Amino acid sequence: MKMMTYKDRVVPILRVADYLLVPIQIDLDDSTVGRLQKQLMEEIERTRARAVILDVRMVEVIDSYISYTLSETAAMARLMGCRTILCGIQPPVALTLAQMGVVLQELVVARDLEHALVLASLS
Amino acid sequence: MVGEKIETLLESPAHEFDVVVRIAREEDIAVARQMAKQLAQETGFSLADVTKIATAVSELARNIYRYAKEGRIMIRKRLEDRDGPCIEVIAADRGPGISDVELVLTRGYTTYERSLGIGLSGVKRLMDSFEIYSEVGKGTVVITEKRRRKF
Amino acid sequence: MDTGQVTGIVGKLSAESRQRDLWRQFLEAALAGSQDEKATSGMAEALRSLLEELGEKEVADRIIDIGKEEPSFPVTDMLRAVVEISGEMRRENETTLKQLRQMLSELATPIIRIWKDMLLVAMIGNIDSQRAQDIAERLLHRVSSSRAKVVLVDVTGVPMIDTVVGGFLIEMFNAIKFLGAEVILTGIKPEVAHTLVKLGVDFRMVSIARDLEDALRKGIAITMEERNRRKQLALSLAGNEAGESGEDDDL
Numbered sequence: 001m002k003m004m005t006y007k008d009r010v011v012p013i014l015r016v017a018d019y020l021l022v023p024i025q026i027d028l029d030d031s032t033v034g035r036l037q038k039q040l041m042e043e044i045e046r047t048r049a050r051a052v053i054l055d056v057r058m059v060e061v062i063d064s065y066i067s068y069t070l071s072e073t074a075a076m077a078r079l080m081g082c083r084t085i086l087c088g089i090q091p092p093v094a095l096t097l098a099q100m101g102v103v104l105q106e107l108v109v110a111r112d113l114e115h116a117l118v119l120a121s122l123s
Numbered sequence: 124m125v126g127e128k129i130e131t132l133l134e135s136p137a138h139e140f141d142v143v144v145r146i147a148r149e150e151d152i153a154v155a156r157q158m159a160k161q162l163a164q165e166t167g168f169s170l171a172d173v174t175k176i177a178t179a180v181s182e183l184a185r186n187i188y189r190y191a192k193e194g195r196i197m198i199r200k201r202l203e204d205r206d207g208p209c210i211e212v213i214a215a216d217r218g219p220g221i222s223d224v225e226l227v228l229t230r231g232y233t234t235y236e237r238s239l240g241i242g243l244s245g246v247k248r249l250m251d252s253f254e255i256y257s258e259v260g261k262g263t264v265v266i267t268e269k270r271r272r273k274f
Numbered sequence: 275m276d277t278g279q280v281t282g283i284v285g286k287l288s289a290e291s292r293q294r295d296l297w298r299q300f301l302e303a304a305l306a307g308s309q310d311e312k313a314t315s316g317m318a319e320a321l322r323s324l325l326e327e328l329g330e331k332e333v334a335d336r337i338i339d340i341g342k343e344e345p346s347f348p349v350t351d352m353l354r355a356v357v358e359i360s361g362e363m364r365r366e367n368e369t370t371l372k373q374l375r376q377m378l379s380e381l382a383t384p385i386i387r388i389w390k391d392m393l394l395v396a397m398i399g400n401i402d403s404q405r406a407q408d409i410a411e412r413l414l415h416r417v418s419s420s421r422a423k424v425v426l427v428d429v430t431g432v433p434m435i436d437t438v439v440g441g442f443l444i445e446m447f448n449a450i451k452f453l454g455a456e457v458i459l460t461g462i463k464p465e466v467a468h469t470l471v472k473l474g475v476d477f478r479m480v481s482i483a484r485d486l487e488d489a490l491r492k493g494i495a496i497t498m499e500e501r502n503r504r505k506q507l508a509l510s511l512a513g514n515e516a517g518e519s520g521e522d523d524d525l
Contacts, residue, residue: 017511029149061156061174063181064241087454091414092174094452098445099175100245104452111421111454118503121510171411272404273372 010035013043018050019120021113025058033069037076044080051120052077055113057088067102074106083108087116125258132215132264133195142198146187146216155184155196159212166200166208168271175249176210176269182242183214183265191218191262208271212250215264221257228255280305283344287336293327296320301340304352321359330360383409385416389490391423391497398431406442410449417455423500424493425450428486430461440475447480456481456496460489 010032014021020043026032040052054070056062062070074084087110089097097104110116137143141162144155159180163173180196187194194216201209221227228244243265247253250267257263284298303317324333334356341349382405388394395413417425427447429435435443447457457480462470470476483489 027153029152031149060160061177061181063178063185064245065182065185089452089454091411091418091449091453092171094449095171095410095414095445096175096178096249097452098449099248100178100241101248102241102245109452109454111423114504114507115454115500117511118500118507121503121507169411171407171414272407273375 008035009039011039013040015047015049016117018048019117020044020047020049020052021055022052023055023058028059028066028069033073037073040073041076041080044077044082049082051083051085053085053087053110053113053116053120054107055088055116056086056093057090059093060090062089062093062097064100064102067097067104071105071107078106083120085110085116085119087112125256125264126261128256129215129217129258129262129264132197132213133217135197140197140199140213142196144184144196145193146184146196147193149188152181152184152188156181159196159198162198162200163210163269166202166210166271168210168269172269172272176212179246179249179267179269180212182246183212183267186242187214187216187218191216194218194262204270206270207273209268211266211268213264213266215262217262220259220261220263221255222259224255224257277302279344283340287340293324296324296327300324300352301347304348304355305346307348317355318359321355322363325356325359325363330356379405379408380412383412385413387420387422388426389494389497391421392426392490392493393417393420393422393424394426394428396428396431400434401432401439401442403438403442406439406446410442410446413446414449414453417450417453422455423497424456424458426458426460426483426486426489426493427480428461428489429459429466430463432461432466435462435466435470435475437473437475440470440473444475444477444479447477451479456493458483458489458492460484460486 010026011022011024014023020040022040026036028036043049044052052074054073056070059066070086074086077084084107086104086107089109108119110119142155142158144151144158146152146155156177160173160177163176168176180198184196187196194214197213197215199211201211228247243255246265246267250269252268254266255263256266280298280301284294284301287297288294297320299320300317303313303320306313321333328336334353337347337349337352337356340347341352382398384396386394386396393413393416395409397409401409413425416422427443429443432439447459450457459477459480460483462482481492483492
Protein backbone atom coordinates (compact mmCIF):
# COMPACT_ATOMS: atom_id res chain seq x y z
CA MET A 1 0.00 0.00 0.00
CA LYS A 2 1.40 3.36 -0.99
CA MET A 3 1.68 5.84 1.86
CA MET A 4 -0.71 8.74 1.71
CA THR A 5 0.45 12.16 0.85
CA TYR A 6 -0.64 15.16 2.86
CA LYS A 7 -3.41 16.15 0.47
CA ASP A 8 -4.89 12.63 0.43
CA ARG A 9 -5.89 13.11 4.04
CA VAL A 10 -9.54 13.99 4.28
CA VAL A 11 -10.09 14.15 8.03
CA PRO A 12 -8.08 15.29 11.01
CA ILE A 13 -7.18 12.33 13.21
CA LEU A 14 -6.30 13.13 16.81
CA ARG A 15 -4.59 10.72 19.11
CA VAL A 16 -5.66 10.48 22.76
CA ALA A 17 -3.76 7.83 24.72
CA ASP A 18 -4.43 4.52 22.93
CA TYR A 19 -7.36 5.90 21.02
CA LEU A 20 -7.91 7.77 17.79
CA LEU A 21 -10.44 10.54 17.62
CA VAL A 22 -11.89 11.38 14.21
CA PRO A 23 -14.24 14.36 13.91
CA ILE A 24 -16.26 13.91 10.72
CA GLN A 25 -16.91 17.26 9.10
CA ILE A 26 -16.90 16.33 5.44
CA ASP A 27 -19.60 15.04 3.17
CA LEU A 28 -19.14 11.29 3.06
CA ASP A 29 -19.48 10.35 -0.61
CA ASP A 30 -17.90 7.66 -2.77
CA SER A 31 -14.75 9.62 -3.43
CA THR A 32 -14.04 10.76 0.12
CA VAL A 33 -15.06 7.56 1.93
CA GLY A 34 -12.32 5.57 0.22
CA ARG A 35 -9.69 8.11 1.24
CA LEU A 36 -11.04 8.35 4.78
CA GLN A 37 -10.87 4.58 5.19
CA LYS A 38 -7.36 4.37 3.75
CA GLN A 39 -6.13 7.19 5.96
CA LEU A 40 -7.71 5.66 9.05
CA MET A 41 -6.34 2.16 8.46
CA GLU A 42 -2.83 3.57 8.00
CA GLU A 43 -3.19 5.53 11.20
CA ILE A 44 -4.43 2.47 13.12
CA GLU A 45 -1.48 0.46 11.84
CA ARG A 46 1.01 3.20 12.69
CA THR A 47 -0.31 4.00 16.18
CA ARG A 48 -1.65 0.52 17.05
CA ALA A 49 -4.69 2.22 18.52
CA ARG A 50 -7.14 0.16 20.60
CA ALA A 51 -10.19 2.06 19.51
CA VAL A 52 -11.36 4.67 17.02
CA ILE A 53 -13.92 7.26 18.03
CA LEU A 54 -15.90 8.67 15.10
CA ASP A 55 -17.47 11.95 16.14
CA VAL A 56 -20.51 12.80 13.97
CA ARG A 57 -21.72 15.82 15.91
CA MET A 58 -21.36 18.02 12.83
CA VAL A 59 -23.17 15.63 10.49
CA GLU A 60 -26.70 16.88 9.86
CA VAL A 61 -27.92 14.07 7.64
CA ILE A 62 -27.00 10.39 7.85
CA ASP A 63 -28.71 8.43 5.10
CA SER A 64 -28.50 4.66 4.62
CA TYR A 65 -25.40 5.03 2.45
CA ILE A 66 -23.51 7.09 5.04
CA SER A 67 -24.51 4.77 7.88
CA TYR A 68 -23.33 1.85 5.75
CA THR A 69 -19.95 3.46 5.09
CA LEU A 70 -19.53 4.07 8.83
CA SER A 71 -20.28 0.40 9.58
CA GLU A 72 -17.97 -0.63 6.77
CA THR A 73 -15.15 1.46 8.21
CA ALA A 74 -15.76 -0.10 11.63
CA ALA A 75 -15.62 -3.59 10.11
CA MET A 76 -12.23 -2.78 8.59
CA ALA A 77 -10.95 -1.40 11.91
CA ARG A 78 -12.15 -4.53 13.71
CA LEU A 79 -10.05 -6.68 11.39
CA MET A 80 -7.09 -4.64 12.53
CA GLY A 81 -7.91 -5.30 16.17
CA CYS A 82 -9.48 -1.95 16.79
CA ARG A 83 -12.96 -1.12 18.09
CA THR A 84 -15.04 1.68 16.64
CA ILE A 85 -17.23 3.95 18.71
CA LEU A 86 -19.66 6.41 17.21
CA CYS A 87 -20.48 9.49 19.21
CA GLY A 88 -22.42 12.71 18.93
CA ILE A 89 -25.43 11.59 16.85
CA GLN A 90 -27.84 14.52 16.92
CA PRO A 91 -31.46 13.93 18.08
CA PRO A 92 -33.08 14.57 14.65
CA VAL A 93 -30.57 12.23 13.02
CA ALA A 94 -31.25 9.56 15.68
CA LEU A 95 -35.01 9.79 15.03
CA THR A 96 -34.46 9.54 11.28
CA LEU A 97 -32.18 6.51 11.53
CA ALA A 98 -34.62 4.78 13.88
CA GLN A 99 -37.57 5.44 11.58
CA MET A 100 -35.70 4.09 8.57
CA GLY A 101 -34.88 0.99 10.57
CA VAL A 102 -31.13 1.42 10.29
CA VAL A 103 -28.97 -0.87 12.43
CA LEU A 104 -25.49 0.48 13.05
CA GLN A 105 -23.60 -2.74 12.61
CA GLU A 106 -20.10 -3.07 14.07
CA LEU A 107 -20.52 0.19 15.95
CA VAL A 108 -20.91 1.01 19.63
CA VAL A 109 -22.75 4.26 20.29
CA ALA A 110 -21.63 6.76 22.92
CA ARG A 111 -23.32 9.84 24.33
CA ASP A 112 -20.34 12.14 24.25
CA LEU A 113 -16.57 12.07 24.01
CA GLU A 114 -16.06 11.12 27.63
CA HIS A 115 -18.53 8.27 27.39
CA ALA A 116 -16.82 7.19 24.17
CA LEU A 117 -13.49 7.02 25.99
CA VAL A 118 -15.08 4.97 28.78
CA LEU A 119 -16.48 2.51 26.24
CA ALA A 120 -13.17 2.45 24.39
CA SER A 121 -11.27 1.63 27.58
CA LEU A 122 -13.47 -1.43 28.09
CA SER A 123 -12.11 -3.10 24.98
CA MET B 124 -47.90 4.79 -19.72
CA VAL B 125 -45.01 5.00 -17.24
CA GLY B 126 -42.75 6.27 -20.02
CA GLU B 127 -45.14 9.17 -20.68
CA LYS B 128 -45.34 10.04 -17.01
CA ILE B 129 -41.55 10.15 -16.79
CA GLU B 130 -41.29 12.34 -19.89
CA THR B 131 -44.00 14.71 -18.65
CA LEU B 132 -42.27 15.09 -15.31
CA LEU B 133 -38.79 15.47 -16.74
CA GLU B 134 -40.03 18.05 -19.24
CA SER B 135 -42.23 19.87 -16.72
CA PRO B 136 -41.29 23.54 -16.48
CA ALA B 137 -39.03 24.44 -13.58
CA HIS B 138 -41.37 27.20 -12.39
CA GLU B 139 -43.90 24.61 -11.26
CA PHE B 140 -41.50 23.67 -8.49
CA ASP B 141 -39.68 25.54 -5.77
CA VAL B 142 -36.52 23.52 -6.26
CA VAL B 143 -35.27 21.55 -9.25
CA VAL B 144 -31.89 19.85 -8.97
CA ARG B 145 -30.33 17.98 -11.85
CA ILE B 146 -28.49 14.94 -10.53
CA ALA B 147 -25.52 14.01 -12.67
CA ARG B 148 -22.52 14.12 -10.36
CA GLU B 149 -22.06 12.86 -6.82
CA GLU B 150 -21.83 16.42 -5.47
CA ASP B 151 -25.39 17.06 -6.72
CA ILE B 152 -26.67 14.71 -4.00
CA ALA B 153 -25.44 17.10 -1.30
CA VAL B 154 -26.94 20.05 -3.20
CA ALA B 155 -30.37 18.37 -3.41
CA ARG B 156 -30.21 17.47 0.28
CA GLN B 157 -29.31 21.03 1.26
CA MET B 158 -32.05 22.59 -0.89
CA ALA B 159 -34.65 20.17 0.53
CA LYS B 160 -33.57 21.04 4.03
CA GLN B 161 -33.92 24.76 3.42
CA LEU B 162 -37.35 24.43 1.83
CA ALA B 163 -38.63 22.21 4.64
CA GLN B 164 -37.38 24.72 7.18
CA GLU B 165 -39.19 27.55 5.39
CA THR B 166 -42.39 25.48 5.39
CA GLY B 167 -42.23 25.27 9.18
CA PHE B 168 -41.46 21.59 9.72
CA SER B 169 -39.92 20.52 13.04
CA LEU B 170 -36.16 19.98 13.01
CA ALA B 171 -36.67 16.21 13.15
CA ASP B 172 -39.02 16.31 10.16
CA VAL B 173 -36.65 18.63 8.26
CA THR B 174 -33.93 16.02 8.77
CA LYS B 175 -36.26 13.21 7.66
CA ILE B 176 -37.16 15.05 4.45
CA ALA B 177 -33.50 15.90 3.72
CA THR B 178 -32.54 12.26 4.34
CA ALA B 179 -35.28 10.97 2.02
CA VAL B 180 -34.10 13.37 -0.71
CA SER B 181 -30.55 12.18 -0.14
CA GLU B 182 -31.63 8.55 -0.68
CA LEU B 183 -33.61 9.40 -3.83
CA ALA B 184 -30.79 11.49 -5.29
CA ARG B 185 -28.27 8.77 -4.57
CA ASN B 186 -30.46 6.18 -6.30
CA ILE B 187 -30.57 8.36 -9.42
CA TYR B 188 -26.82 8.89 -9.38
CA ARG B 189 -26.13 5.19 -8.87
CA TYR B 190 -28.57 3.45 -11.16
CA ALA B 191 -29.64 6.01 -13.75
CA LYS B 192 -26.51 8.22 -13.81
CA GLU B 193 -28.71 11.21 -14.51
CA GLY B 194 -32.12 12.53 -13.48
CA ARG B 195 -33.99 15.24 -11.63
CA ILE B 196 -35.14 15.91 -8.10
CA MET B 197 -38.09 18.31 -7.96
CA ILE B 198 -39.47 19.71 -4.75
CA ARG B 199 -42.39 22.00 -4.03
CA LYS B 200 -44.25 23.14 -0.98
CA ARG B 201 -48.03 23.09 -1.01
CA LEU B 202 -49.34 25.46 1.61
CA GLU B 203 -53.01 25.44 0.63
CA ASP B 204 -53.68 21.72 1.05
CA ARG B 205 -56.80 20.73 2.96
CA ASP B 206 -54.77 18.67 5.45
CA GLY B 207 -52.29 21.48 6.12
CA PRO B 208 -48.94 22.46 4.65
CA CYS B 209 -47.10 19.73 2.80
CA ILE B 210 -43.88 19.15 0.90
CA GLU B 211 -43.83 17.10 -2.29
CA VAL B 212 -40.65 15.48 -3.57
CA ILE B 213 -40.45 13.94 -7.03
CA ALA B 214 -37.48 11.98 -8.32
CA ALA B 215 -37.47 11.13 -12.03
CA ASP B 216 -34.94 9.53 -14.33
CA ARG B 217 -34.63 7.83 -17.74
CA GLY B 218 -32.52 5.07 -16.25
CA PRO B 219 -32.73 1.30 -16.61
CA GLY B 220 -35.98 1.08 -14.61
CA ILE B 221 -36.97 -1.51 -12.02
CA SER B 222 -38.45 -4.85 -13.07
CA ASP B 223 -39.89 -5.76 -9.69
CA VAL B 224 -40.94 -2.71 -7.69
CA GLU B 225 -42.28 -4.75 -4.77
CA LEU B 226 -38.95 -6.49 -4.38
CA VAL B 227 -37.02 -3.20 -4.31
CA LEU B 228 -39.25 -1.96 -1.52
CA THR B 229 -38.39 -4.99 0.59
CA ARG B 230 -36.06 -3.98 3.36
CA GLY B 231 -32.57 -5.28 2.74
CA TYR B 232 -32.82 -5.56 -1.04
CA THR B 233 -29.92 -4.04 -2.95
CA THR B 234 -28.02 -4.50 -6.16
CA TYR B 235 -25.30 -2.16 -5.08
CA GLU B 236 -22.20 -3.19 -3.15
CA ARG B 237 -22.10 -0.19 -0.88
CA SER B 238 -25.55 -0.19 0.59
CA LEU B 239 -27.72 -1.51 3.36
CA GLY B 240 -30.53 -1.98 0.89
CA ILE B 241 -32.94 0.19 2.82
CA GLY B 242 -32.86 3.16 0.45
CA LEU B 243 -36.36 3.16 -1.04
CA SER B 244 -38.04 1.38 1.86
CA GLY B 245 -36.40 3.96 4.12
CA VAL B 246 -37.87 6.80 2.04
CA LYS B 247 -41.27 5.16 2.30
CA ARG B 248 -40.97 4.94 6.09
CA LEU B 249 -39.79 8.54 6.46
CA MET B 250 -42.48 10.14 4.29
CA ASP B 251 -46.29 10.17 4.62
CA SER B 252 -47.10 9.04 1.11
CA PHE B 253 -45.06 7.17 -1.45
CA GLU B 254 -45.76 6.23 -5.07
CA ILE B 255 -43.38 4.62 -7.52
CA TYR B 256 -43.75 4.10 -11.27
CA SER B 257 -41.09 2.23 -13.16
CA GLU B 258 -40.65 0.51 -16.50
CA VAL B 259 -37.61 -1.40 -17.67
CA GLY B 260 -35.77 0.56 -20.30
CA LYS B 261 -37.86 3.70 -19.72
CA GLY B 262 -37.02 4.95 -16.26
CA THR B 263 -38.35 5.47 -12.77
CA VAL B 264 -40.46 8.08 -11.01
CA VAL B 265 -40.93 8.34 -7.26
CA ILE B 266 -43.54 10.78 -5.92
CA THR B 267 -43.60 11.30 -2.21
CA GLU B 268 -45.05 13.76 0.31
CA LYS B 269 -44.70 14.79 3.90
CA ARG B 270 -47.33 16.80 5.75
CA ARG B 271 -46.54 19.19 8.53
CA ARG B 272 -47.83 17.89 11.83
CA LYS B 273 -50.66 19.79 13.48
CA PHE B 274 -48.76 20.32 16.71
CA MET C 275 -85.70 53.41 5.36
CA ASP C 276 -85.97 55.07 8.72
CA THR C 277 -85.22 54.08 12.30
CA GLY C 278 -88.81 53.19 12.94
CA GLN C 279 -88.82 50.54 10.24
CA VAL C 280 -85.59 49.05 11.51
CA THR C 281 -87.07 48.95 15.01
CA GLY C 282 -90.07 47.14 13.60
CA ILE C 283 -87.94 44.47 11.95
CA VAL C 284 -85.70 44.14 14.97
CA GLY C 285 -88.72 43.67 17.19
CA LYS C 286 -89.74 40.62 15.17
CA LEU C 287 -86.24 39.14 15.24
CA SER C 288 -85.86 38.61 18.95
CA ALA C 289 -87.68 38.95 22.20
CA GLU C 290 -84.48 39.57 24.11
CA SER C 291 -83.46 43.18 24.43
CA ARG C 292 -79.72 42.48 24.16
CA GLN C 293 -80.12 40.52 20.94
CA ARG C 294 -82.45 43.23 19.64
CA ASP C 295 -79.72 45.80 20.23
CA LEU C 296 -77.21 43.66 18.38
CA TRP C 297 -79.52 43.19 15.40
CA ARG C 298 -80.27 46.90 15.33
CA GLN C 299 -76.58 47.75 15.33
CA PHE C 300 -75.92 45.23 12.57
CA LEU C 301 -78.84 46.31 10.37
CA GLU C 302 -78.16 50.02 10.71
CA ALA C 303 -74.49 49.49 9.87
CA ALA C 304 -75.48 47.34 6.86
CA LEU C 305 -77.73 50.12 5.60
CA ALA C 306 -74.99 52.73 6.10
CA GLY C 307 -72.93 50.75 3.58
CA SER C 308 -69.26 49.85 3.37
CA GLN C 309 -68.05 53.45 2.93
CA ASP C 310 -68.59 54.21 6.59
CA GLU C 311 -65.55 52.73 8.34
CA LYS C 312 -66.93 53.12 11.82
CA ALA C 313 -70.15 51.42 10.80
CA THR C 314 -68.21 48.53 9.24
CA SER C 315 -66.28 47.80 12.41
CA GLY C 316 -69.48 48.16 14.47
CA MET C 317 -71.19 45.74 12.14
CA ALA C 318 -68.39 43.18 12.50
CA GLU C 319 -68.60 43.41 16.27
CA ALA C 320 -72.36 43.04 16.44
CA LEU C 321 -72.32 40.22 13.91
CA ARG C 322 -69.64 38.39 15.85
CA SER C 323 -71.77 38.47 19.02
CA LEU C 324 -74.85 37.33 17.09
CA LEU C 325 -72.91 34.44 15.53
CA GLU C 326 -71.61 33.41 18.92
CA GLU C 327 -75.12 33.39 20.37
CA LEU C 328 -77.21 32.06 17.49
CA GLY C 329 -74.82 30.20 15.19
CA GLU C 330 -74.19 30.74 11.45
CA LYS C 331 -77.30 29.01 10.19
CA GLU C 332 -79.76 30.91 12.35
CA VAL C 333 -78.18 34.28 11.54
CA ALA C 334 -78.09 33.56 7.79
CA ASP C 335 -81.72 32.34 7.75
CA ARG C 336 -82.91 35.53 9.44
CA ILE C 337 -80.95 37.74 7.08
CA ILE C 338 -82.60 35.97 4.15
CA ASP C 339 -86.02 36.49 5.78
CA ILE C 340 -85.27 40.19 6.24
CA GLY C 341 -84.29 40.42 2.60
CA LYS C 342 -87.60 38.89 1.52
CA GLU C 343 -89.51 41.32 3.68
CA GLU C 344 -87.43 44.44 2.94
CA PRO C 345 -85.67 44.33 -0.43
CA SER C 346 -83.81 47.53 0.37
CA PHE C 347 -81.37 45.61 2.63
CA PRO C 348 -78.05 44.62 0.96
CA VAL C 349 -78.56 40.92 1.72
CA THR C 350 -75.61 39.76 -0.38
CA ASP C 351 -73.20 42.04 1.47
CA MET C 352 -74.67 41.01 4.77
CA LEU C 353 -74.27 37.30 4.00
CA ARG C 354 -70.75 37.93 2.76
CA ALA C 355 -70.00 39.56 6.13
CA VAL C 356 -71.42 36.47 7.89
CA VAL C 357 -69.09 34.20 5.89
CA GLU C 358 -66.10 36.45 6.56
CA ILE C 359 -66.66 36.74 10.30
CA SER C 360 -67.41 33.01 10.63
CA GLY C 361 -64.15 32.26 8.87
CA GLU C 362 -62.29 34.60 11.19
CA MET C 363 -63.86 32.96 14.23
CA ARG C 364 -63.03 29.48 12.91
CA ARG C 365 -59.38 30.43 12.41
CA GLU C 366 -59.21 31.81 15.93
CA ASN C 367 -60.70 28.58 17.26
CA GLU C 368 -58.18 26.56 15.32
CA THR C 369 -55.31 28.53 16.83
CA THR C 370 -56.69 28.01 20.32
CA LEU C 371 -57.21 24.33 19.61
CA LYS C 372 -53.65 24.02 18.38
CA GLN C 373 -52.33 25.65 21.55
CA LEU C 374 -54.49 23.39 23.70
CA ARG C 375 -53.34 20.30 21.84
CA GLN C 376 -49.74 21.33 22.33
CA MET C 377 -50.37 21.92 26.00
CA LEU C 378 -52.21 18.63 26.34
CA SER C 379 -49.43 16.71 24.68
CA GLU C 380 -46.94 18.23 27.08
CA LEU C 381 -49.14 17.65 30.11
CA ALA C 382 -50.04 14.13 29.04
CA THR C 383 -46.41 13.09 28.75
CA PRO C 384 -44.37 14.65 31.53
CA ILE C 385 -40.62 14.18 31.31
CA ILE C 386 -39.08 14.31 34.77
CA ARG C 387 -35.46 14.31 35.85
CA ILE C 388 -35.91 11.70 38.53
CA TRP C 389 -32.28 11.11 39.49
CA LYS C 390 -28.87 12.34 38.48
CA ASP C 391 -28.41 11.53 34.77
CA MET C 392 -31.80 9.84 34.68
CA LEU C 393 -35.09 10.87 33.09
CA LEU C 394 -38.54 9.41 33.67
CA VAL C 395 -41.19 9.67 31.00
CA ALA C 396 -44.69 8.62 31.98
CA MET C 397 -46.87 7.87 28.98
CA ILE C 398 -50.57 8.35 29.59
CA GLY C 399 -53.55 7.75 27.34
CA ASN C 400 -53.92 6.57 23.79
CA ILE C 401 -51.01 7.13 21.45
CA ASP C 402 -51.43 7.90 17.77
CA SER C 403 -48.87 8.68 15.09
CA GLN C 404 -48.81 12.45 15.70
CA ARG C 405 -48.55 12.14 19.46
CA ALA C 406 -45.92 9.42 19.24
CA GLN C 407 -43.70 11.60 17.03
CA ASP C 408 -44.23 14.60 19.24
CA ILE C 409 -43.28 12.61 22.35
CA ALA C 410 -40.22 11.12 20.63
CA GLU C 411 -38.99 14.54 19.48
CA ARG C 412 -39.44 16.16 22.88
CA LEU C 413 -37.88 13.24 24.71
CA LEU C 414 -34.84 13.01 22.44
CA HIS C 415 -34.25 16.71 22.75
CA ARG C 416 -34.40 16.41 26.53
CA VAL C 417 -32.10 13.36 26.63
CA SER C 418 -29.57 15.19 24.52
CA SER C 419 -29.69 18.51 26.36
CA SER C 420 -29.61 16.94 29.84
CA ARG C 421 -26.99 14.35 28.84
CA ALA C 422 -29.10 11.67 30.48
CA LYS C 423 -27.55 8.22 30.73
CA VAL C 424 -30.77 6.36 31.43
CA VAL C 425 -34.39 6.91 30.37
CA LEU C 426 -37.12 5.18 32.34
CA VAL C 427 -40.25 4.74 30.25
CA ASP C 428 -43.41 3.99 32.21
CA VAL C 429 -46.34 2.80 30.09
CA THR C 430 -48.71 2.04 33.00
CA GLY C 431 -51.07 4.74 31.71
CA VAL C 432 -51.25 3.42 28.15
CA PRO C 433 -54.44 1.36 27.85
CA MET C 434 -53.49 -0.49 24.68
CA ILE C 435 -50.35 -1.17 22.72
CA ASP C 436 -51.01 -2.52 19.23
CA THR C 437 -48.55 -3.11 16.39
CA VAL C 438 -48.61 0.57 15.41
CA VAL C 439 -47.94 1.89 18.92
CA GLY C 440 -45.45 -0.93 19.49
CA GLY C 441 -43.68 0.13 16.31
CA PHE C 442 -43.50 3.74 17.49
CA LEU C 443 -42.10 2.68 20.85
CA ILE C 444 -39.45 0.52 19.17
CA GLU C 445 -38.44 3.46 16.97
CA MET C 446 -38.27 5.76 19.96
CA PHE C 447 -36.19 3.27 21.99
CA ASN C 448 -33.77 2.78 19.08
CA ALA C 449 -33.47 6.54 18.64
CA ILE C 450 -32.64 6.98 22.35
CA LYS C 451 -29.99 4.29 22.02
CA PHE C 452 -28.49 6.11 19.02
CA LEU C 453 -27.86 8.97 21.44
CA GLY C 454 -25.93 6.55 23.65
CA ALA C 455 -28.47 6.37 26.49
CA GLU C 456 -30.06 3.26 27.98
CA VAL C 457 -33.80 2.60 28.12
CA ILE C 458 -35.59 0.83 30.96
CA LEU C 459 -39.22 -0.01 30.25
CA THR C 460 -41.78 -0.59 32.96
CA GLY C 461 -45.52 -0.72 33.52
CA ILE C 462 -46.57 -3.35 30.98
CA LYS C 463 -49.84 -4.85 32.18
CA PRO C 464 -50.64 -8.57 31.77
CA GLU C 465 -53.10 -8.06 28.92
CA VAL C 466 -50.66 -5.76 27.13
CA ALA C 467 -47.85 -8.32 27.54
CA HIS C 468 -50.19 -10.93 26.07
CA THR C 469 -51.02 -8.81 23.02
CA LEU C 470 -47.40 -7.76 22.47
CA VAL C 471 -46.15 -11.33 22.28
CA LYS C 472 -49.02 -12.34 19.99
CA LEU C 473 -48.10 -9.41 17.75
CA GLY C 474 -44.43 -10.34 17.79
CA VAL C 475 -43.25 -7.19 19.57
CA ASP C 476 -40.60 -8.22 22.09
CA PHE C 477 -38.82 -4.92 23.00
CA ARG C 478 -35.58 -6.87 23.11
CA MET C 479 -33.49 -3.70 22.68
CA VAL C 480 -34.33 -2.42 26.17
CA SER C 481 -34.23 -3.73 29.70
CA ILE C 482 -37.56 -4.36 31.34
CA ALA C 483 -38.31 -3.67 34.98
CA ARG C 484 -41.06 -5.13 37.19
CA ASP C 485 -42.16 -1.79 38.56
CA LEU C 486 -40.93 1.76 38.96
CA GLU C 487 -38.88 0.88 42.02
CA ASP C 488 -37.12 -1.93 40.19
CA ALA C 489 -36.57 0.41 37.21
CA LEU C 490 -35.08 3.08 39.42
CA ARG C 491 -32.75 0.56 41.08
CA LYS C 492 -31.58 -0.75 37.70
CA GLY C 493 -31.11 2.79 36.42
CA ILE C 494 -29.08 3.90 39.44
CA ALA C 495 -26.86 0.81 39.05
CA ILE C 496 -26.12 1.81 35.43
CA THR C 497 -25.30 5.43 36.27
CA MET C 498 -23.10 4.40 39.23
CA GLU C 499 -21.18 1.92 37.15
CA GLU C 500 -20.46 4.48 34.48
CA ARG C 501 -19.36 7.05 37.03
CA ASN C 502 -16.86 4.57 38.48
CA ARG C 503 -15.57 3.75 35.03
CA ARG C 504 -15.11 7.44 34.28
CA LYS C 505 -13.02 7.78 37.43
CA GLN C 506 -10.88 4.81 36.47
CA LEU C 507 -10.45 6.21 32.98
CA ALA C 508 -9.39 9.61 34.32
CA LEU C 509 -6.81 7.90 36.54
CA SER C 510 -5.46 5.75 33.74
CA LEU C 511 -5.26 8.70 31.33
CA ALA C 512 -3.41 10.75 33.96
CA GLY C 513 -0.93 7.92 34.43
CA ASN C 514 -0.50 7.34 30.74
CA GLU C 515 2.40 9.18 29.15
CA ALA C 516 1.07 8.78 25.64
CA GLY C 517 -1.90 10.85 26.68
CA GLU C 518 0.29 13.84 27.41
CA SER C 519 2.62 13.70 24.48
CA GLY C 520 0.45 16.02 22.41
CA GLU C 521 0.32 14.17 19.13
CA ASP C 522 0.35 16.32 16.04
CA ASP C 523 -1.33 13.84 13.77
CA ASP C 524 -4.19 16.09 12.90
CA LEU C 525 -4.49 17.72 9.54
